[in-house]
Amino acid sequence: MLVQVLICNNIHLLGYASPLLIGYVIIAMGRNENRISLLLWGFCTGLIFDMFSNTAGMAASGMTLIAMIQPDLLQSVSPRDAEENMKPSIQAMGFWNYTTYAFTLMIILHSVYYFLDAFMLANIQLTLISALISAILATGLAIGVDMLTSTHRKY
Numbered sequence: 001m002l003v004q005v006l007i008c009n010n011i012h013l014l015g016y017a018s019p020l021l022i023g024y025v026i027i028a029m030g031r032n033e034n035r036i037s038l039l040l041w042g043f044c045t046g047l048i049f050d051m052f053s054n055t056a057g058m059a060a061s062g063m064t065l066i067a068m069i070q071p072d073l074l075q076s077v078s079p080r081d082a083e084e085n086m087k088p089s090i091q092a093m094g095f096w097n098y099t100t101y102a103f104t105l106m107i108i109l110h111s112v113y114y115f116l117d118a119f120m121l122a123n124i125q126l127t128l129i130s131a132l133i134s135a136i137l138a139t140g141l142a143i144g145v146d147m148l149t150s151t152h153r154k155y
Contacts, residue, residue, distance in 0.1 A: 016129065016130040019135075020049075021138055021145075027101070027142055030085060030086065030087045031086045042065075045059075046062065046063030046064065065112055090143070102139050106135040106139045107131065110132075110134045111131045114131040
């Protein structure tokens with residue numbers, strides 16, 4: 001949360017895009033997580049971010065939505081021979097499956113966040129571009145964090 005509030009909130013790529021790295025909290029949750037705990041983690045993380053960023057529930061709603069989608073998406077992109085208690089990572093899922101999984105959740109989070117921020121469809125192209133660039137940047141950061149925190153590295 002500290003990295004998000006102090007660093008990522010001050011990144012404004014091209015003046016429009018700011019990555020929401022808080023989505024990594026939900027991305028990193030394991031396969032056997034209880035759906036209620038996922039929803040609580042998502043909502044509480046988003047709510048704490050909203051309190052620090054003064055965004056009035058925009059992050060909480062996006063985080064709750066991706067927490068709701070995460071188990072089904074993880075089930076659909078994880079390898080068939082994956083363990084039952086698998087934690088999503090590049091090592092466990094493979095690079096492309098993990099990237100697809102992370103980008104899908106990030107694009108949903110950023111779309112909800114930016115459309116609630118705009119609250120109108122007048123500048124839909126600008127909102128879509130902001131959400132897409134932010135999601136790409138946040139996915140890259142999530143991949144970087146996963147590579148840094150991976151405990152089972154092959155050298």
